[in-house]
Amino acid sequence: MKPTSGRGQRDLKVKVKTARGRKLSSTRWLERQLNDPYVARARREGFRGRAAYKIMELDDRFRFLAPGARVVDLGCAPGGWCQVAVPRINALGQKPGKAQGRIIGIDLQEIDPIPGAEIHVLDFLEDGADEKIKAWLDGPADVVMSDMAAASSGHKQTDHLRIVALGEAAAELAFDVLAPGGTFVAKVLAGGAEGSLQTRLKQRFEKVINVKPPASRSDSSEKFVVATGFRG
Secondary structure, three states, X not given: OEEEOOOOOOOOEEEOOOOOOOOHHHHHHHHHHHOOHHHHHHHHHOOOOXXXXXXXXXXXXXXXXXXXXXXXXXXXXXXXXXHHHHHHOOOOOOOOOOOOOEEEEEEOOOOOOOOOEEEEEOOOOOOOHHHHHHHHHOOOEEEEEEOOOOOOOOOHHHHHHHHHHHXXXXXXXXXXXXXXXXXXXXXXXOOOOOHHHHHHHHHHEEEEEEEOOOOOOOOOOEEEEEEEEEOO
């Protein structure tokens, strides 16, 4: 790998040569990672991935991670969203005079512990998952958030349908565990099939907004739906 730069530029752009056995798409992904300012920032600031800045930017705008909030993070691995939520909801009780919140991270795989977050290995699609989550929270949730993405098949439309299906499943869980007035945040991909999810959310929430936070790559069809004011 050779860093190259134009005259007068301070930041060096890393170029990655295609290695034997590595696909061109993998080389492009690696090059993009090495030159991504959010990836570098996450390393400096101790977050487990660039996705942490997506939820940070969404919360800066919509303010749903308030002290005292009870939060469910679906598909929480590797844990960046939980890391952001812990101080904002005061899960460690470090903000005197502020209510102490709780966050439950759910994933199919174990992840390294996060101080202030409770991590559980659970398939949220299984029967009774909603009751388990409410038991762990000792009541309903104020926020259900999901950055889940299905494994890529390499076929754009198939991947779109898969992530929409995950979003719809996450929404169904949110309908079961959210308290009135609660918030649902989930990743979707622009492509047309997400219309049914938008319709369902508009029936159950006061306001539904689609947002592409600055931390989402400009060449990605990724966006986030933020639904506030759950009607119960």
